[in-house]
Amino acid sequence: MKGNFKMIFKSGKFDVGVAIFALLILCIVIFPLLNKEDPLKMNYTMFQPPGANLPLGADNFGRNELVELIAGGKTSLIIGILAGAIATCIGLIIGLSGGYLGGLADNILSSVTNIFIVIPSFIILVLISVSISSRSFLTTALVIGFTSWPWTARAVRAQTISLRNRDHVNLAKVSGYSIPKIILMEILPYIASYVGMAFILQVASGILSEATISMLGLGPQNTVTLGLMLNWATMYEAHMSGAWWAFVPPVLMIALITFSLNLMNTGLDQVFNPQIRS
Amino acid sequence: MKSYRKYMTSKIAWYVLTFVVAVFLNFLLPRLIPGNPVSTIVSKITSGMADTNSIKRVYETFEKEFGLNKPIWDQFMIYVSNLFHGNMGTSFGQYPRKVTDILASSIVWTIGLQLPAIIVSWILGNVLGVLAAYIKKGFDRILFPVFLFISCIPSFGFAIVMVWLFAVALKIAPASGGYAFDMIPSPTFSFFLSVLQHYQLPFWSIVLVGIGGQSLGMREMSIYELNADYVKYCRLLGLRDSKIVKYVFKNAVLPQITGLALSLGTMVGGALITEIVFSYPGLGSVLFNAIAAQDFPLISGCTLLITTGVLVANFLIDIAYGLIDPRIKVAQRE
DSSP states (O other), X not given: OHHHHHHHHHOHHHXXXXXXXHHXXXXXXXXXXXXXXXXXXXXXXXXXXXXXXXTTOBOTTSOBHHHHHHHHHXXXXXXXXXXXXXXXXXXXXXXXXXXXXXXXXXXHHHHHHHHHHHSOHHHHHXXXXXXXXXXXXXXXXXXXXXXXXXXXXXXXXXXXXXXXXXXXXXXXXXXXXXXXXXXXXXXXXXXXXXXXXHHHHHHHHHHHHHHHHHHTTOSOSSSOOHHHHXXXXXXXXXXXXXXXXXXHHHHXXXXXXXXXXXXXXXXXXXXXXXXXXX | OHHHHHHHHHHHHHHHHHHHHHXXXXXXXXGGSSSOHHHHHHHHHTTTOOOHHHHHHHHHHHHHHHTTTSOHHHHHHHHHHHHHTTOOOBOSTTTTSBHHHHHHHHHHXXXXXXXXXXXHXXXXXXXXXXXXXXXXXXXXHHHHHHHHHHHHSOHHXXXXXXXXXXXXXXXXXXXXXXXXXXXXOOSOHHHHHXXXXXXXXXXXXXXXXXHHHHHHHHHHHHHHHHTSHHHHHHHHHTOXXXXXXXHXXXXXXXXXXXXXXXXXXXXXXXXXXXXXHTTOSSXXXXXXXXXXXXXXXXXXXXXXXHHHHHHHHHHHHHHHHHHXXXXXXXXXXX
């Protein structure tokens, strides 16, 4: 595994992805230390254009757009990471146990997975979000996480099945290791790179999901996220009044975060699936 | 043919089961909301009404429509039997319109907008993808990040920027609606022209975002195919490049059909929000207004309709695959 780390960073795409992502994280961490303005405080006039001490202007509530953007980026990223972690964990548990155990357990688990792959997770996301009347960023992350696991589960299951009858696994079986131990020690390490890649994609899609349900008015409350900024901008018709600073930055921020994550994923893919290394 | 019938039967069984689960979720989830949605909505509708008798009548009508006076299991049975009769209940927000009527008038717009957009972006994306894989080097080095970046922009975000750029700043196309607001839908030329003008921006915003994702998939498949032995053989034979690209395209495009199904599934969700940005009179706007008005029968109707659409799309793809793909044919025989 250690040799892999060097290989990973040899991929130019991965490096660029990491560089962009690290830059964004740095902004999110350092900026609030320098500018302690409350992102939700209405200090300016509605859609005040960018100026000397207001680099990105103000939004419809007269709030500092730049401060909001950084705070929103942070919340969106946290939602994405939490949702991605939840989805990856559920997918791992279901995929590993179904794939390794086989038989009836696998039948039940993969049936459930298949059903939830076909029903659009967006719909379940909308339905659950409608039924929760007060939403924090935490509940939003939970709901997104709980609705986006099926793809990971299916992929992990397929990988596990291909590993199930390898020699080292059989050896562990003969040695009398318990099932959880075999799964954790003999199978998980072999699919770790795969799971890492799935996690990265889940984070990216979690950020997009947040933006989507926030646009529907089902986003978290009492906080700023990139999706909420877009929601406010369209509700108050920023695009009709030409206040580009209210919506271009959040759109770019969403695109940049997911772009860097996807770049990392492609880079990793090239390292681990050399067939398509171009 | 016997094996194909077996394949079909198991597929149909799966889709029926999935549909039942979807209907159940559709029924259950909105009903988990704490509080009584009927009284909230009745008080909204009857505000200003002084006659307690008619208020009571309105309340009872709603309670009957929603079937809230019965145990939850009975409610579910009523809901299902109503569905079989093509009855999805009455809208709260647009009372007394039937949910099915609202859906029927909006689905036309959604399909009319999204189906051509998805197909156009699928074709353009696949052609660009195979070219990017074939030309490689500089072309690919620039195009790949560009495709990737475009596919990362949420379609509604792209839509907002397009409205601002083309409708507000450049004044090329109208900003919102499906047709001019002073018109009534009619089979006249001027109405058709208005629809076409309003079609431009939403259409292109869906197409442009879709191209990115499709071309990425096609690019990857084509690179894989370009490394295959038959390509080397074709090169040895001295076949023309355009011919080789044609072969590669043919082989790489089959898995992309799954991509088409997927984009039919996911783009319905993604592009619904695009409709909201453009106030396009389709399902997205209906769903958005229904959520804002807490119009639960209408929300359920929208989500069920979308789910059914995705299920049907996936099912059709499965049938097609069973007929076309030799790998599945072999699997059927096992």
